[in-house]
Amino acid sequence: xxxxxxxxxxxxxxxxxxxxxxxxxxxxxxxxxxxxxxxxxxxxxxxxxxxxxxxxxxxxxxxxxxxxxxxxxxxxxxxxxxxxxxxxxxxxxxxxxxxxxxxxxxxxxxxxxxxxxxxxxxxxxxxxxxxxxxxxxxxxxxxxxxxxxxxxxxxxxxxxxxxxxxxxxxxxxxxxxxxxxxxxxxxxxxxxxxxxxxxxxxxxxxxxxxxxxxxxxxxxxxxxxxxxxxxxxxxxxxxxx
Amino acid sequence: xxxxxxxxxxxxxxxxxxxxxxxxxxxxxxxxxxxxxxxxxxxxxxxxxxxxxxxxxxxxxxxxxxxxxxxxxxxxxxxxxxxxxxxxxxxxxxxxxxxxxxxxxxxxxxxxxxxxxxxxxxxxxxxxxxxxxxxxxxxxxxxxxxxxxxxxxxxxxxxxxxxxxxxxxxxxxxxxxxxxxxxxxxxxxxxxxxxxxxxxxxxxxxxxxxxxxxxxxxxxxxxxxxxxxxxxxxxxxxxxxxxxxxxxxxxxxxxxxxxxxxxxxxxxxxxxxxxxxxxxxxxxxxxxxxxxxxxxxxxxxxxxxxxxxxxxxxxxxxxxxxxxxxxxxxxxxxxxxxxxxxxxxxxxxxxxxxxxxxxxxxxxxxxxxxxxxxxxxxxxxxxxxxxxxxxxxxxxxxxxxxxxxxxxxxxxxxxxxxxxxxxxxxxxxxxxxxxxxxxxxxxxxxxxxxxxxxxxxxxxxxxxxxxxxxxxxxxxxxxxxxxxxxxxxxxxxxxxxxxxxxxxxxxxxxxxxxxxxxxxxxxxxxxxxxxxxxxxxxxxxxxxxxxxxxxxxxxxxxxxxxxxxxxx
Numbered sequence: 143x144x145x146x147x148x149x150x151x152x153x154x155x156x157x158x159x160x161x162x163x164x165x166x167x168x169x170x171x172x173x174x175x176x177x178x179x180x181x182x183x184x185x186x187x188x189x190x191x192x193x194x195x196x197x198x199x200x201x202x203x204x205x206x207x208x209x210x211x212x213x214x215x216x217x218x219x220x221x222x223x224x225x226x227x228x229x230x231x232x233x234x235x236x237x238x239x240x241x242x243x244x245x246x247x248x249x250x251x252x253x254x255x256x257x258x259x260x261x262x263x264x265x266x267x268x269x270x271x272x273x274x275x276x277x278x279x280x281x282x283x284x285x286x287x288x289x290x291x292x293x294x295x296x297x298x299x300x301x302x303x304x305x306x307x308x309x310x311x312x313x314x315x316x317x318x319x320x321x322x323x324x325x326x327x328x329x330x331x332x333x334x335x336x337x338x339x340x341x342x343x344x345x346x347x348x349x350x351x352x353x354x355x356x357x358x359x360x361x362x363x364x365x366x367x368x369x370x371x372x373x374x375x376x377x378x379x380x381x382x383x
Numbered sequence: 384x385x386x387x388x389x390x391x392x393x394x395x396x397x398x399x400x401x402x403x404x405x406x407x408x409x410x411x412x413x414x415x416x417x418x419x420x421x422x423x424x425x426x427x428x429x430x431x432x433x434x435x436x437x438x439x440x441x442x443x444x445x446x447x448x449x450x451x452x453x454x455x456x457x458x459x460x461x462x463x464x465x466x467x468x469x470x471x472x473x474x475x476x477x478x479x480x481x482x483x484x485x486x487x488x489x490x491x492x493x494x495x496x497x498x499x500x501x502x503x504x505x506x507x508x509x510x511x512x513x514x515x516x517x518x519x520x521x522x523x524x525x526x527x528x529x530x531x532x533x534x535x536x537x538x539x540x541x542x543x544x545x546x547x548x549x550x551x552x553x554x555x556x557x558x559x560x561x562x563x564x565x566x567x568x569x570x571x572x573x574x575x576x577x578x579x580x581x582x583x584x585x586x587x588x589x590x591x592x593x594x595x596x597x598x599x600x601x602x603x604x605x606x607x608x609x610x611x612x613x614x615x616x617x618x619x620x621x622x623x624x625x626x627x628x629x630x631x632x633x634x635x636x637x638x639x640x641x642x643x644x645x646x647x648x649x650x651x652x653x654x655x656x657x658x659x660x661x662x663x664x665x666x667x668x669x670x671x672x673x674x675x676x677x678x679x680x681x682x683x684x685x686x687x688x689x690x691x692x693x694x695x696x697x698x699x700x701x702x703x704x705x706x707x708x709x710x711x712x713x714x715x716x717x718x719x720x721x722x723x724x725x726x727x728x729x730x731x732x733x734x735x736x737x738x739x740x741x742x743x744x745x746x747x748x749x750x751x752x753x754x755x756x757x758x759x760x761x762x763x764x765x766x767x768x769x770x771x772x773x774x775x776x777x778x779x780x781x782x783x784x785x786x787x788x789x790x791x792x793x794x795x796x797x798x799x800x801x802x803x804x805x806x807x808x809x810x811x812x813x814x815x816x817x818x819x820x821x822x823x824x825x826x827x828x829x830x831x832x833x834x835x836x837x838x839x840x841x842x843x844x845x846x847x848x849x850x851x852x853x854x855x856x857x858x859x860x861x862x863x864x865x866x867x868x869x870x871x872x873x874x875x876x877x878x879x880x881x882x883x884x885x886x887x888x889x890x891x892x893x894x895x896x897x898x899x900x901x902x903x904x905x906x907x908x909x910x911x912x913x914x915x916x917x918x919x920x921x922x923x924x925x926x927x928x929x930x931x932x933x934x935x936x937x938x939x940x941x942x943x944x945x946x947x948x949x950x951x
Contacts (some may be wrong), residue, residue: 156870175622187823191867191875196418201587201625201705202421203518221706242560243872253419262526263485273482275432275494281487288487288512288519292421326485 143171146181146223151234152195155317160241166190167230177222178226178233179207179218194244205291208298208357209245210234215295215355236298246343252294255314259336263321264329280325287320287365289358296352296362308341312352312362315343319365322372334373343369384795389781390569392541394420396517396767397749397774398575399494399524401738404778405573406531409786413534415556417591420450421525423575423723424589425770428517429701430630430773431499431509433764434474438491439498442506447471449505455944457503457659458758459904459914461609461922463940466736466754471767473772476760481771484711488512489698499633499698500637501763503659503951507633509764514628514642514701517767536567540877541596544572544603544745545794545801551585551603551745552794555802557880560812564797564806571781572746574600574732575774578750582889583725584830587619587626596751598623598884600732601891605740607925607932609730609752610888611895612905613760615839617663619663619724620710621682627702627721629763631687631714632656634698638667639647639684639718640675646683654951661760661905662951663725669932676719684718700761723839727766728904729757730891733924738777744791748777755922758939759904812879819864822879825856829886837892844912850853850893854931857886881884891925891932898934899923916946 148168158164170181174335179196179200186193196206200219207218212232223231239247296312297303303311310318318337321327337343343366352362389405391398394416406412414420435445450471455462470625482488489497489512501509512519528535538559545553545566545810553568576596580588600609618627632638638656640646644816651658658666671681687695692715695703699714706719731753738746749770756769786904812819836849860883867875901915902908920939925932 186874192873194869194872194874196592198418198422199426199427200623202591202708203427203515203701204424204589205840206418206422246872249419257529259532262530264485265483269479269483271479271490273479273496276490277494278490278492281490284487288522289515291426291518292419321485324487326482331493367619382546 143173145171146167146176147230148181148185149230149232150245152244153271154243158342160274176208176223177219178223178231181223182218184234194246196246197274202212203291205293208236208295210237215299215357217293217357220230220357223258233329235292239294239298249294250279251302252311252313255310256292256317259310259318260333261317261321263327264332265326266328274326275326281360283323284320286360287316289360291358292338293357295357299351299355301349301351302345302347306341306345309345310337310342312346312366315346316360316362316365318366322369327353338373343373384566384568384798385737386568387411388570388785389573390415390554390567391573391575393423393575393577393749393751394418394535395423395425395575395577395749396524396770398573399528400771400774400776401573401575401748401781402533403524403527403531404775405782408779408782410782413536414528415536415539415554417538417540419537420528420535421522423521425519425767426518427589427626428767429514429626429628430501430633431511431516431764432478432520432767433501433504433508433762434510434768435471435494435506435508436476436498436510437476438476439507442498442508444886445506445508447474450474450508452944453504454756454762455502455788456759456949457760457762459760459949460813460916460920460946461612461755461758461903462938463755464943465940466756468943469736470756470768470772474768475500477771477775481520484527485521486512487519498513498656499630501633502657502663503762504656504764509633511630513739514630515700520771541599542805542880543801545798546603546742547792547794547797550743550791552791553798555798557877562869564802566802568794568798570785571746573738573746573748573781574751575747575749578728579888580725580728580732581887582830582885582892583613583833584827585619585623585624585722585726585834588726589617591607593881593885594728594888595881595884597703597732598881598888600740600745600747601887601927602708602884603742605731605742605745606733607888607891608733608922609755609895610891610925611899611923612729613725613837613892614727614729614905615664615723616726617660617667617723618685618721620706621720623709623721624722624724625705626726626830627685627706627719628699629660631685631699631702634694635690637686637689638663639686640670640677641677641949642675646670646675651951658951659760659762661907664839664896665907667723680821682720682722685721685903686718687714688716688718701739710927725834727761729753729755729759729761737780738773746771746777746781757905809865809868809876809880812863813868815862815864817864817866820859820862820883822863825859825863825886826882828852829856833889833892838894839907840904841896841908843897846897847891849899853886853889853893857890860886867894887927894932894934895923895925920946
């Protein structure tokens, strides 16, 4: 039976100093195929029941299991151990995030910033009886940002987030972009002040770590640059969209 | 002790929609969820949501009545027809509302919401957003819940109901982030905890879809309805059982056996690949059992190649990614190996059209509930519809029931007792520690037993053997040990606690299936191959006793469509 070796970062708030890293090693046997998430379950079930990690769909759509696996941002459920191409697989929580326990990090700030940009469609006019018409072309404009699963990988990878606690970060700004470009949204004037400032779009220095980190292969940087250009268009030419 | 007028357990589509509705009607609402609501299993739904919008060029004369007929026929006439008609009537309105709230549905050229054909449906009426419809709907409702400032207790695991004078008055919980067992009191509770797919080892479902929410109601004396009806989806990925949407066949994909033949012609010559799921899953299993799998092995192909790269990338990008990442196969280039896989629980907590259960103060909605709109077999595209329609109805009903009525007596004593009972249970499990039976071994035997003995085809002997194994596990459960108690984010404790509930639900499935000596929808018995309306046009109701479920029966509500033979 083949085996996979895992080197897993541990943290127990009851006994560990968060500044001192602690790792445990495990060897997990498998039959023909195993993902990192399945290996974590095998450890939790048969070797160390105290191991903590997030999980849900195991099909790369819920965003629970974003981790730092052998130096890359990945979803544990989507990562076949054979594709990591390493003798030992190092599994760590999302870097630069406060820790809850082991591979579970604290997402409070991440979701607070998401909520701050008002991530919901805003309408002022009376709703029609049927759907609001939207051409396929207009619908295509936000094809990219709606696939975000809020896993936090981009946020964890962003040097601007590391150095400025207040920065909204790639995921929240991409969500702002998503509503800005939705032809059904009627809140242009209300939305812009939320991201048109030093904690918003201008804090992005196009380092593009987020693009590399995103397990859904999305491009938050592109969305943020759109916001910057929209601000210019609106200021100089009075455009509304 | 936190108190809210309404506590909604579960932050998927049903729970969110119930909470949004109740809040709009003036209730103080909180959602309690084991995961962030945006991570709920609703988000894994792919193909679409049914509503007779008549947007598709071929569906200009579609109506909610026709949608109702297709649903009732698909259910093999076990669905309650008043509930079905209510759902199909509510359907267009809730779709428009989701659009007004920002759901990114795909569009036809005229700007209307796009619709595609789906299994068992007489018209193309499945509204979709690419093949990520569940994800789009879920995020739209999460966004609405934030907009309405609904209180969310996230990563809080519910452990039991608080019952006082026969009424539900809250829940006990394990706080995963801060640790400890607590009570949340309420004037009413809506249970929206999803399905029980993980009773099976070959499920398409999320790992948290264990049925635990249903189990805590079952323990509190609420009946479980029609639990023997378990949907096996025709197309799960071979190695992981991850779902390949019915939308693929809706877009024209073929099912092909080892002889390169589109075998559905033998089983459903008119509907072909778009026969309902029960029939399609049986057809695939028959091909496999008779040696016509690929290379004689236990799988067949889902072939999308003739759709072309452009259409696959536009309409089915999600399943293409899944096939590439999880099966190593690009559907543009190669056929995808698939197997029938457990997918959906038609049965669940018995409730009415407004989510009311037999217990005052307790409501249920979504997959954990049984209204019943799916009967013996659910049509694709009707589960997303059910979650939003009946989530909304439950939220409205609970508001009507609570507003204007006086709050019941202070539940804090019952709450403290319920929380203490959970702690006692945990201590007793922990006292056996590693000397006790291994919960993960029990779980593994249980889930493989369900797969092997209560799958696509069933017969008396196989099911009896399965039941014997389950009863042995139930006995082992009394000696089960918990290795790690207390602390935070204790997966070991939660997974051990919920296991006995899962096992009690498997007994409902097993005994209901053995008792039902007919074939209907997803319950296909080789020893009783015919539907028997004379004796079995009735719902199975299971009541909990420590010795196992006690079964009684209740007539099906008819009134719109006379039962007839199902031909596709």
